[in-house]
Amino acid sequence: MMKSQRAFTLVEFVFVILILSVLSAFSTIAINAGYSSYLNANQLLTAEAQGRQALEIMMRDMHQLRSSADIVSMSTSALSFVATNGQTISYTLNAGLLMRQIGVGTSQILGQGIVSLGFTYYDINNVVTTIAANTRYINVNLGLTQSNASFHMSAGIFTRDLI
Numbered sequence: 565m566m567k568s569q570r571a572f573t574l575v576e577f578v579f580v581i582l583i584l585s586v587l588s589a590f591s592t593i594a595i596n597a598g599y600s601s602y603l604n605a606n607q608l609l610t611a612e613a614q615g616r617q618a619l620e621i622m623m624r625d626m627h628q629l630r631s632s633a634d635i636v637s638m639s640t641s642a643l644s645f646v647a648t649n650g651q652t653i654s655y656t657l658n659a660g661l662l663m664r665q666i667g668v669g670t671s672q673i674l675g676q677g678i679v680s681l682g683f684t685y686y687d688i689n690n691v692v693t694t695i696a697a698n699t700r701y702i703n704v705n706l707g708l709t710q711s712n713a714s715f716h717m718s719a720g721i722f723t724r725d726l727i
Contacts, residue, residue, distance in 0.1 A: 604711045611677055611710035612717075618662055618674040619719045622704055625653050625664075626721045635696040643683050643702070657681035662706070679714070680707030699723060 628647035629635070636644040636652055644654040654665040655674075662675040682705040687698040703720040 604713075607711045608713055611708050612715065614675050615678075615706050615708050615715075615717045618678075619704065619706060619717055621664065621674055622655060623719050623721055626702060628653075629702075629721070629723050632697050632699040632723050635699060638683065638685060638694075638696055638699070640682055640684070642681075655681070675706070675708070677708055677710055678706060679709045680705070680716075682707075 625647065626645075628649070629645050630648060634646040636646060636654075638644070642654065642656045644652055647653050651667045652665075654663075656663050656665070657678055657680070660676060660678055661673050662678045662681060664672045664674050666672070684703040684705070685693050685696075685699045686701040686703070687693040687695075688700045690701070693699060701720060701722050703718060705716060705718045707714065707716050
């Protein structure tokens with residue numbers, strides 16, 4: 565006498581394979597979305613850290629600005645001044661690169677992906693000025709763009725002759 569064996573039919577196998585394919589497609593989409601979000605967040609954090617570091621370097625350099633007499637040239641998009649060691653330090657924006665130049669030939673890239681660099685100069689009465697001799701406070705504004713997101717950072721410093 566033959567024992568009866570129970571087995572899966574071809575229809576049941578096809579149905580299981582179909583269900584597994586749909587589940588794997590949805591899980592792939594979810595994993596891909598999570599990874600994409602991670603990459604975007606990582607790029608934004610890197611850009612923000614780069615902007616903060618650039619501002620910190622600029623503020624540290626500007627602490628060497630003894631008085632408004634040390635300002636060599638100033639505009640809304642560039643600044644040059646003589647530091648306490650006698651070297652001229654300049655900041656400019658060139659094709660998305662925030663450049664720092666010390667002396668005649670030493671250039672350093674402080675940041676990439678910078679869309680705007682702005683300087684605002686204030687006198688002792690906190691009024692915007694364009695005259696270097698009247699400058700007592702300098703505000704620096706950076707605009708950054710990364711992964712279709714834009715953000716702005718700013719910092720300011722008083723010249724030493726105000727104190």
